[in-house]
Amino acid sequence: xxxxxxxxxxxxxxxxxxxxxxxxxxxxxxxxxxxxxxxxxxxxxxxxxxxxxxxxxxxxxxxxxxxxxxxxxxxxxxxxxxxxxxxxxxxxxxxxxxxxxxxxxxxxxxxxxxxxxxxxxxxxxxxxxxxxxxxxxxxxxxxxxxxxxxxxxxxxxxxxxxxxxxxxxxxxxxxxxxxxxxxxxxxxxxxxxxxxx
Amino acid sequence: xxxxxxxxxxxxxxxxxxxxxxxxxxxxxxxxxxxxxxxxxxxxxxxxxxxxxxxxxxxxxxxxxxxxxxxxxxxxxxxxxxxxxxxxxxxxxxxxxxxxxxxxxxxxxxxxxxxxxxxxxxxxxxxxxxxxxxxxxxxxxxxxxxxxxxxxxxxxxxxxxxxxxxxxxxxxxxxxxxxxxxxxxxxxxxxxxxxxxxxxxxxxxxxxxxxxxxxxxxxxxxxxxxxxxxxxxxxxxxxxxxxxxxxxxxxxxxxxxxxxxxxxxxxxxxxxxxxxxxxxxxxxxxxxxxxxxxxxx
Numbered sequence: 369x370x371x372x373x374x375x376x377x378x379x380x381x382x383x384x385x386x387x388x389x390x391x392x393x394x395x396x397x398x399x400x401x402x403x404x405x406x407x408x409x410x411x412x413x414x415x416x417x418x419x420x421x422x423x424x425x426x427x428x429x430x431x432x433x434x435x436x437x438x439x440x441x442x443x444x445x446x447x448x449x450x451x452x453x454x455x456x457x458x459x460x461x462x463x464x465x466x467x468x469x470x471x472x473x474x475x476x477x478x479x480x481x482x483x484x485x486x487x488x489x490x491x492x493x494x495x496x497x498x499x500x501x502x503x504x505x506x507x508x509x510x511x512x513x514x515x516x517x518x519x520x521x522x523x524x525x526x527x528x529x530x531x532x533x534x535x536x537x538x539x540x541x542x543x544x545x546x547x548x549x550x551x552x553x554x555x556x557x558x559x560x561x562x563x564x565x
Numbered sequence: 566x567x568x569x570x571x572x573x574x575x576x577x578x579x580x581x582x583x584x585x586x587x588x589x590x591x592x593x594x595x596x597x598x599x600x601x602x603x604x605x606x607x608x609x610x611x612x613x614x615x616x617x618x619x620x621x622x623x624x625x626x627x628x629x630x631x632x633x634x635x636x637x638x639x640x641x642x643x644x645x646x647x648x649x650x651x652x653x654x655x656x657x658x659x660x661x662x663x664x665x666x667x668x669x670x671x672x673x674x675x676x677x678x679x680x681x682x683x684x685x686x687x688x689x690x691x692x693x694x695x696x697x698x699x700x701x702x703x704x705x706x707x708x709x710x711x712x713x714x715x716x717x718x719x720x721x722x723x724x725x726x727x728x729x730x731x732x733x734x735x736x737x738x739x740x741x742x743x744x745x746x747x748x749x750x751x752x753x754x755x756x757x758x759x760x761x762x763x764x765x766x767x768x769x770x771x772x773x774x775x776x777x778x779x780x781x782x783x784x785x786x787x788x789x790x791x792x793x794x795x796x797x798x799x800x801x802x803x804x805x806x807x808x809x810x811x812x813x814x815x816x817x818x819x820x821x822x823x824x825x826x827x828x829x830x831x832x833x834x835x836x837x838x839x840x841x842x843x844x845x846x847x848x849x850x851x852x853x854x855x856x857x858x859x860x861x862x
Contacts, residue, residue, distance in 0.1 A: 394593075
């Protein structure tokens with residue numbers, strides 16, 4: 369059965385509306401894929417899935433899982449948080465199954481994190497002389513525990529609010545806040561030449 | 566050589582593959598009721614866990630309130646061995662277990678992850694304490710301890726354990742129901758927990774103990790078995806402590822007193838002195854028991 373939503377209609381419809389229509393017409397699910405594919409591929413890359421084929425496989429599985437569980441989507445949450453949660457969980461399962469370590473590749477958007485780390489630095493002179501290459505940051509980032517990497521990625525590269533992070537990582541907001549604080553501190557400690565211990 | 570894929574091609578590729586897989590494998594969204602059922606199941610399971618936790622707390626409370634910790638000096642060689650025998654380990658363990666189960670199941674509900682561990686754990690603990698206290702007052706603490714606690718082979722309900730400690734006449738410990746008291750309260754008859762009847766000499770008792778004997782009911786008696794006593798009685802009483810079972814809805818109202826005790830009576834005046842016979846003063850630990858006895862109303 370052809371989709372009842374044209375791409376133009378799909379552009380205007382909310383995620384929740386498309387979900388509702390997908391339950392009647394599976395073709396409408398293509399609009400969800402269209403909306404989230406690029407964002408999620410980027411997210412998977414930031415989570416450390418280094419190989420493009422792996423990212424595609426994970427994403428396909430995530431979309432299939434989302435489709436099968438569409439009825440469990442709770443409209444009180446943002447659909448994007450729900451979709452990110454599925455992608456995140458699928459990625460963690462991938463790492464576990466492959467016994468693989470995330471390969472951290474930080475893009476130019478790492479500026480947000482660098483700025484945050486600078487702002488929190490007590491030593492102003494050091495902050496003024498702050499010179500930190502993306503490579504150095506990536507190296508330090510790679511040393512962090514997985515849960516620290518997760519919160520930093522969501523906060524500074526995906527620009528997610530605490531509430532959204534709570535829904536994606538399935539943790540209380542207070543825990544997210546604590547993790548974020550510890551993650552920033554750990555990241556600074558991993559770069560003793562740049563930040564005062 | 567492969568040509569690098571553009572973003573648009575990659576999208577079409579993934580979207581096509583996903584939609585094809587949905588068609589080929591005839592996938593369809595799982596019905597909504599499954600998720601609703603799962604959510605209710607976890608909430609119900611969590612609530613049941615807290616309900617069992619409440620029962621465990623009521624049993625804990627029943628044990629704590631019904632063990633006479635003061636008399637451990639008479640029943641056990643040291644406090645540690647008494648603590649091992651009397652502390653409600655099973656119920657505290659069950660309480661902790663059910664709170665843990667409650668936490669895990671609530672976490673698995675739709676928004677369960679939003680609640681911090683401390684909040685869920687405290688909520689479960691407070692609910693168990695509040696509901697458990699209510700259950701204790703209506704007697705479910707005893708019922709839990711005896712009906713459920715009687716089944717594990719490694720556990721003995723507290724009242725059963727305590728009765729066994731007070732069925733040791735050779736050690737000078739007797740517990741049971743007073744069934745008869747002589748008019749001058751110089752002796753009384755006690756049926757112990759095994760059904761055996763004891764004729765007990767109470768001539769060496771002090772006023773507060775005589776009052777306890779006159780009130781009758783269930784008592785604990787510390788004294789001397791007949792072989793060391795100088796009288797023809799089965800047992801020579803030195804101290805008598807009332808034995809009330811708290812938190813028991815099956816507790817029948819106390820029977821009427823079997824005798825009237827008054828400190829102004831001839832019998833009372835005889836016993837108003839603070840000294841007791843040599844035999845009683847020789848029991849261990851006489852001083853501590855006497856202090857406890859003095860504190861009795």
